[in-house]
Amino acid sequence: MSRLPRLHTDRENESVGSTIFSFTTSVPSSSFPGMTGMKRKAINQGDDEQDRPRKLPAIQESTAISQLPLRPSKTATNLNLQSIKPTSTISKPPTTTTTGPQRIITRATSAPPKSSAVSSRLGTSTTRPPIPSRNVTVRSVSSTYSRTKAPPPDDEDRLQELQNQVALIESARAADAARLAADMESERVKLSELQANHFVFSRELAAARSQEVSQKRELMNFQDEVDLIKKKHAREIADLEADIRKRDRKVQELEEDLRLSAQDLSRERTNSSILKATISEQSTTHVAMKAQINALQAQLNAVQASSDSNSSTAAECRLKLEDAERKVQRLEEDLHDAEMSRRRLHNMVQELKGNIRVFCRVRPALPSELTGEPGELPRDASEVTAMIEYPDRLDHKEIVLSSTSESATGQERKETWQFTFDRVFEPQSTQSDVFEDISQLAQSCIDGYNVCIFAYGQTGSGKSFTMEGGLSESTKGMIPRAVEQVFQVTEVMRKKGWEYKMEGQFLEIYNETINDLLGTGELDRKKHEIKHDKVSTRVTDVNVVPLHSATQVQSLLSLAKSRRTVAATLMNERSSRSHSVFTLRLSGRNSASGNTCEGTLNLVDLAGSERLEKSGAGNDKDRLKETQNINKSLSALGDVIIAALGEKGEGKSDKHIPYRNSKLTYLLQHSLSGNSKTLMVLNLSPLSVHMNESLCSLRFATKVNNTNIGTAKKITKAPS
Numbered sequence: 097m098s099r100l101p102r103l104h105t106d107r108e109n110e111s112v113g114s115t116i117f118s119f120t121t122s123v124p125s126s127s128f129p130g131m132t133g134m135k136r137k138a139i140n141q142g143d144d145e146q147d148r149p150r151k152l153p154a155i156q157e158s159t160a161i162s163q164l165p166l167r168p169s170k171t172a173t174n175l176n177l178q179s180i181k182p183t184s185t186i187s188k189p190p191t192t193t194t195t196g197p198q199r200i201i202t203r204a205t206s207a208p209p210k211s212s213a214v215s216s217r218l219g220t221s222t223t224r225p226p227i228p229s230r231n232v233t234v235r236s237v238s239s240t241y242s243r244t245k246a247p248p249p250d251d252e253d254r255l256q257e258l259q260n261q262v263a264l265i266e267s268a269r270a271a272d273a274a275r276l277a278a279d280m281e282s283e284r285v286k287l288s289e290l291q292a293n294h295f296v297f298s299r300e301l302a303a304a305r306s307q308e309v310s311q312k313r314e315l316m317n318f319q320d321e322v323d324l325i326k327k328k329h330a331r332e333i334a335d336l337e338a339d340i341r342k343r344d345r346k347v348q349e350l351e352e353d354l355r356l357s358a359q360d361l362s363r364e365r366t367n368s369s370i371l372k373a374t375i376s377e378q379s380t381t382h383v384a385m386k387a388q389i390n391a392l393q394a395q396l397n398a399v400q401a402s403s404d405s406n407s408s409t410a411a412e413c414r415l416k417l418e419d420a421e422r423k424v425q426r427l428e429e430d431l432h433d434a435e436m437s438r439r440r441l442h443n444m445v446q447e448l449k450g451n452i453r454v455f456c457r458v459r460p461a462l463p464s465e466l467t468g469e470p471g472e473l474p475r476d477a478s479e480v481t482a483m484i485e486y487p488d489r490l491d492h493k494e495i496v497l498s499s500t501s502e503s504a505t506g507q508e509r510k511e512t513w514q515f516t517f518d519r520v521f522e523p524q525s526t527q528s529d530v531f532e533d534i535s536q537l538a539q540s541c542i543d544g545y546n547v548c549i550f551a552y553g554q555t556g557s558g559k560s561f562t563m564e565g566g567l568s569e570s571t572k573g574m575i576p577r578a579v580e581q582v583f584q585v586t587e588v589m590r591k592k593g594w595e596y597k598m599e600g601q602f603l604e605i606y607n608e609t610i611n612d613l614l615g616t617g618e619l620d621r622k623k624h625e626i627k628h629d630k631v632s633t634r635v636t637d638v639n640v641v642p643l644h645s646a647t648q649v650q651s652l653l654s655l656a657k658s659r660r661t662v663a664a665t666l667m668n669e670r671s672s673r674s675h676s677v678f679t680l681r682l683s684g685r686n687s688a689s690g691n692t693c694e695g696t697l698n699l700v701d702l703a704g705s706e707r708l709e710k711s712g713a714g715n716d717k718d719r720l721k722e723t724q725n726i727n728k729s730l731s732a733l734g735d736v737i738i739a740a741l742g743e744k745g746e747g748k749s750d751k752h753i754p755y756r757n758s759k760l761t762y763l764l765q766h767s768l769s770g771n772s773k774t775l776m777v778l779n780l781s782p783l784s785v786h787m788n789e790s791l792c793s794l795r796f797a798t799k800v801n802n803t804n805i806g807t808a809k810k811i812t813k814a815p816s
């Protein structure tokens with residue numbers, strides 16, 4: 097028994113196995129190569145232990161069980177022989193007897209039957225003898241003896257049999273011991289292997305621990321990195337949150353936009369529905385129109401057919417039209433040539449009439465002049481008027497003034513002064529009569545000449561009446577009539593391819609100072625200067641108004657008149673003491689021929705020409721100055737006309753012409769030279785009291801008139 101191997105060795109191995117198992121659970125298997133195999137081995141060992149029967153199965157009569165091979169039981173090795181000694185039930189014969197046939201009893205013991213024991217010893221060693229179980233044995237023996245009705249053998253045989261059995265058991269036990277020793281040896285080998293493995297594992301464990309330490313270090317590094325990354329992530333999260341807030345704001349804005357867009361959309365939808373309604377209406381209309389179009393198309397086809405039939409006629413017409421166009425072009429050229437020759441001839445006629453012409457107009461006696469003293473009867477015109485005759489009843493060119501006086505001897509002496517001018521207008525002459533000849537000059541202005549028309553005469557002789565006239569159609573003066581004519585003629589010329597641009601200014605020269613009558617304010621206080629270039633004259637800071645109609649010019653004249661009236665009130669009858677100059681500038685261009693022309697029409701109402709003693713200015717310094725300025729300017733005008741246009745000045749461009757002697761002549765410089773045309777209308781008062789002034793005016797006008805070279809037929813009769 098002492099040689100039996102201790103079974104706790106297996107438990108130690110199992111504990112080692114379990115230690116390894118627990119180790120393998122605590123250390124990752126990947127750290128220990130081959131560990132998986134060890135683990136599996138430990139588990140297999142455990143399985144073997146589990147598979148190995150701890151107890152023998154109870155003996156049954158089942159053949160299936162009896163056929164199973166018997167295995168040695170661990171408990172069988174501890175079987176106490178004393179326990180299998182025959183009990184009292186064995187030693188004593190059973191009291192019961194069996195009457196029936198004897199049953200064959202199978203021994204349920206680990207010891208084989210005698211024959212089998214022998215065969216067991218002699219047989220193959222691979223067959224493991226069954227290990228008797230104590231409990232089973234006891235039960236089997238007792239059962240055997242209790243159930244066998246055979247007569248008990250005698251004691252010796254029984255002892256011998258028992259000894260044999262014991263010997264068998266001993267031999268079986270020896271065999272078991274040997275087997276167990278072999279098992280032990282193999283277990284020891286396994287143990288040594290396990291210890292070797294343990295050593296290897298321990299080393300691997302140490303390596304794993306050091307690896308663990310390094311991994312922990314790495315882990316700490318990783319932790320630091322993780323912290324850094326966390327911080328970075330925190331920052332990024334903060335950034336992202338800010339971004340999110342920004343995006344939220346954007347989202348809000350977008351939502352607001354969306355809301356507005358939704359409103360727009362709804363509005364557009366409403367519009368769309370309205371448009372759809374309109375479209376449906378339109379489509380209805382469209383259908384109706386289509387029907388109309390079809391009808392029209394039919395008409396068109398009919399017209400087309402008729403058109404086709406007329407096309408040949410049209411071709412003929414086209415040929416005729418081209419022919420007519422050629423004719424029209426020829427005629428236009430002829431017309432242009434005719435227009436040019438008309439201009440030439442017109443100018444020639446004007447030149448023949450004289451570049452300087454003088455008209456004389458005698459106004460009628462005014463009703464106020466015929467009224468006598470209060471209480472007296474109106475006087476007859478002959479009582480107050482001078483003796484004026486107009487002997488040339490045909491050409492109306494002569495005027496004869498006469499006066500009678502008593503000589504020292506008491507004889508009546510008659511004096512006569514005869515004057516001849518280009519035209520003499522009697523008191524009954526109308527504005528229209530006067531304008532008839534003046535209109536020729538307006539045409540010259542349109543043809544591109546500079547024209548000056550002066551009204552000369554003493555105060556109250558009718559200058560303003562002649563130039564401006566009254567408001568009625570019959571009384572309107574030369575200025576509105578000339579302007580109207582210019583507009584009418586330019587309209588006619590427009591049809592001949594001429595386009596005209598017109599502008600006007602209205603100035604007053606008082607005491608050698610220029611005043612703009614179309615300016616703003618009651619009285620113009622600006623200082624104006626006269627500037628000349630080669631062909632035209634400009635005055636600084638004056639209003640030059642574009643003229644579009646005769647009516648507009650009429651309103652401009654009214655404005656100028658009202659301003660003169662204001663100035664007259666302020667400055668002592670200034671209107672009669674100043675020159676007024678209305679200037680109409682006209683520029684034309686013929687788009688067909690490319691010809692251009694520029695003309696200026698100056699309509700001048702001169703200041704009263706009365707002499708100093710008549711003006712009553714002798715004791716008045718201001719009136720004296722006014723009169724001196726008037727006389728100086730009128731004298732300068734006469735000088736310039738004679739020098740520039742008269743016999744002396746004609747064709748002598750190098751001759752000095754004293755334009756600068758007065759503001760008036762300097763202003764009219766371009767209109768008082770070369771080809772310019774000048775008309776002086778001499779206004780006379782019919783009153784006998786103004787006889788001497790009238791004679792002075794007549795002499796001045798005659799002097800001007802005598803400069804005309806184109807009036808050879810003129811007979812100048814200067815009074816002695």
Ligand SMILES: Nc1ncnc2c1ncn2[C@@H]1O[C@H](COP(=O)(O)OP(=O)(O)OP(=O)(O)O)[C@@H](O)[C@H]1O
Binds near residue numbers: 458523560671672
């Ligand atoms: N041909 C005429 N027919 C009828 N009335 C006339 C005629 N000429 C002038 N008169 C009248 O004579 C008056 C004086 O004429 P106007 O004022 O034209 O003279 P004036 O020479 O311009 O004088 P002033 O130099 O003071 O301006 C006015 O009442 C005017 O209506």
